Amino acid sequence: MASGSGGVAGVEMQKKRTAILISGRGSNMSALLSAAEAPDFPAEISLVISNRPDAAGLQVAEAAGIRTLVLNHRDFADRIAFDASLDAHLRIESIDIVCLAGFMRLLTPWLVERWRNRMINVHPSLLPAFPGLDTHGRALEAGVRFHGCTVHFVRPVMDSGPIILQAAVPVLPQDDADGLAARVLRQEHAIYPAALRLLAGGQLSVENERVEITGARFPTEVMISPEA
Structure with missing residues (x-):
């Protein structure tokens, strides 16, 4: 586990080594990288992994001085082989926390359970509403008045798992x-770093598949968008 600065009264803070998994541009990855630059942020981004060698986010991570790794899923016989390699690399790098940021691969239950309560994801809807793809179009078609995003612990069922933080935006007539x-994405960039801060800071626990937040004021300022 790596050391960081920003401890209280001269005590050095031990930051959680965090890996980010991407498949594309990694805009949420960039938000996490920016947040982790703060001296008092309890996680350090130690590794960025992509299953696509052409993912634009790899260049962003490299420019920020972050170690990157490509595990091309096409090079593996099946999902189990891919996940076994992914798990091995995470453990070689002594990773503590895994963040999925636009990672377009379904992970096997075997891998998810090995990282239970240490793997988180951001999804562009107010789960449990609209899991899966095309969440914004489906929200508009359903006529909901509020839409948003969710950071949650990963479980074997896609887009399920205990909810850590959510942010809501009003759905406007136009x-x-x-x-x-675009408006939901701005909220993703706010709540994903906030959730990682809580997890890396030891402020989250899961009881009966519900998340308890302790030791910090609940960050309501990032929960409801003021946009009208």
């Missing part, structure tokens, strides 16, 4: 899927 997506 919204289309792209405009709504």
Whole structure:
């Protein structure tokens, strides 16, 4: 486990080594990288892994001085082989926490359970509503008044798992899927770093598949978008 600065009264803070998994541009990865630059942030981004060698986020991570790794899923016989390699690399790098940031691979239950309560994901809807893809279009079609995003612990069932933080935005009469997506994405960039801070700081526990937050004021300022 790596050391960091920013401890209280001269005590050095031990930061949690964090890996980010991406498949594309990694905009949420960039938000996590930016947050982790703060001296008092309890996680350090130690590794970025992509299953796609052409993922634009790899260049962003490299420019930030972060170690990167490509595990091309096409090079593996099946999902089990891919996940076994992924798990091995995470453990070689002494990773404590895994963040999924636009990682477009379904992970096997074997891997998810090995990282139980240490793997988190951000999803562009107010789960349990609209799991899966095309969340913004589906929200508009359903006529909901509020949409948003969720950071949750990963479980074997896709887009399930105990909810850590959510942010809501109003659905406006003029919204289309792209405009709504852009406003939700801004909230993703706010709550994902906030959730990682809570997890790495030891402020989260899971009881009966519900998340308890302790030792900090609940961050309501990032929960509801003021946009009208």
